[in-house]
Amino acid sequence: MSLGQYLDIFGGMILDLLVKHILLFLVALAGAALAGILAGVAVYRLRAARFIVPVMNVLQATPEIVLLALCIPFLGIGYVGAIVPLFIKGILPVMQNTLSGLRSVEPGLKEAARGMGMSERQTLFRVELINAAPVIIAGIRVSAIMLVSVITLTAYIGVESLGTLILQGIARMDANALLVGSGLSAGLAIIVNQIMILLEKTAMRLAGRSR
Amino acid sequence: MDYFIANYDRIALATARHFEICALSVALALLIGIPLGIVAAKVRPLAFAILGTVSVIYTIPTLAMFGLMIPLLGLGFVPAIAAIVLYSLLPLVQNAYTGIVNVPPHMKEAARGLGMSEGQILWRVELPLSLPVISAGVRTAVVNAVGMGTLASLIGAGGLGDLIFRGISTVSLVVVLAGSIPVIVMAVLADMALRVLELRAGRRADSRTAGSAP
């Protein structure tokens, strides 16, 4: 059937999958961003947390599908099975960038803040994190794009998302399903990317930096 | 563990196939991507278009990329390679561009004053100085390729994905592991080996920032 007919007939299902995809994305991103920032700050401030970095390097080099597959025996299929690997994959870029961003804050700024009498925590929140914000948001952006992509893969473990359409398309050699599934997820990724770029630029302005 | 021994031939075959796919894709991506990066750096009006296009391609979800290749190129080896090559372009183009653009202008002036042609300047000054950045890009591209290679099995190209997906559908952890472990090992080995190369390229790679592509 033609693309138009396909959309007519399955429009509702497509929309449903799109919404599910976006919701899962938002939840995963929020969690990964938060956890990533915390982890980044932890490694930055606590010597004990240093061990996280090499572990994360290995996890980052691991392909997403592998991570998903390996979690199934332990977490089963469906949302729960998906959310943990998504989390793990999503945290790393944020953590790396948080760490890098904090480390690259001009020492002069920290010195000035401490000299004025700010406590460690105040320095962290009001000076260091603000200045590291653009880099952190860049990390969240990388994470976001990756998550949109990985979520399509979760179709393989039974999660309903745009990936479901793609898999259907492959299984049935259905060009319509392929186009819609791929096209929408690609479009979603691009839109998310553009939004994040805007956020990055805003953060740079707020931090008082020029590129 | 018996599975490994019993089926080592299948595992080895899948691994070899996986390696084949990734190596070929990366090689092609290098051949296309680095010259593109150089062009973007040298022909400024084109930079925006080249980097922009490559960036957009990169944001497309990997599965979607494979999905889009099927109507165009069918199933099998060719669409898999095509998808992975496209996806590997950004780190290579971006880093080649950044490396060359960041060569200090006075170094180019000195080279020009000495009587080097533009080609000689590119080959003997700009590219060597960009090597660390380009190496970092190659590392990203290779690790990505290994990962994407697992999905290649979905479109009939073979590779370790075959084992992984079979393991998922038969709910067999052993089979999943049989497919996953070689992939992880490949990815980690490649990552480590390329990090060493990067270090040798003279400057310590900044391994602490995930890509901040445009």
Add this chain to the structure above:
Amino acid sequence: MSETAIKFRSVTKRFDGTELPAVDRLDLDVHQGETVALIGASGCGKTTTLKMINRLIDPTDGAIMVAGRDVRSVPILELRRSLGYVIQQVGLFPHMTVAANIAVVPQLLGWDRKRIAARVDELLALVHLPPEQYRGRRPAELSGGQQQRVGVARALAADPPILLMDEPFGALDPITRASLQNEVLDIQRKLRKAIVIVTHDMEEAIRLGDRIVVMEQGRIAQAGTPADLLLKPATPFIASLLGEDRAIKLLQTMKVASLMQAGGEMTDGAPGIGRDATLHEALGVFLSSGAPGLTVTDEDGKAVAMLARDGLFRLQSAHR
């Protein structure tokens, strides 16, 4: 009369978007064996002038001749490989050793390996960097002064008759700068190149230049020997460039031999001064000894003439 190495004939350079030309109908000759210092305020056109010689910038009008040939008639790479070029930021290639850096132009010219290696050692010795120690080092391991010495060596590698220098010592501390200026004087004494050096440091111009060309708004405001300028600055601006102490600077440019009088009254116990010393040094001896006259000696220490203190003080008026 030595031949003219570089000739500017009515050379003009206009940049897009600016009304006034950066260089305005410039006529200038540089002879083989002499050092010409181009000096002036920022934007006067001195660097533009220099860069038109090796065609990093091309003139809008007029012609530049190098060794008798119009620079535009020579293939540009050949031209640049036949000129030595030293810039302020040095521009040594960090990924190459010192030897490889120096070898760049000879390699471009196709010299064989042995010849290049010998030349590299020769040049390192010339700039007082022992070859065995410095050959294999990388630029990052060298100090600023050492880097610029290598820069000079690199420029001289193919033995070009002309050396172009664009504020070469501007980024160095005064002590290193003085040391490198001495290197240049030394090299010039040995090699007799035609050197064009752009500088904004009048002391440097006086020290190094056989002739100084002061530029203003793309034109020559005054050209002449250091003594010419010091005695008769053409404008108040040039006078201020030379400094309030230009009468004393003048003494630095003149030798005792030029003012001594043979067979004058030899006062017993008068302090001695070499005939090759500058009048500035003589002034120092006059001030510290209080003597009205000095005995001038030659290289063997034999007294040959007398230098009168009055003569020193009447120098300026004698020239008016």
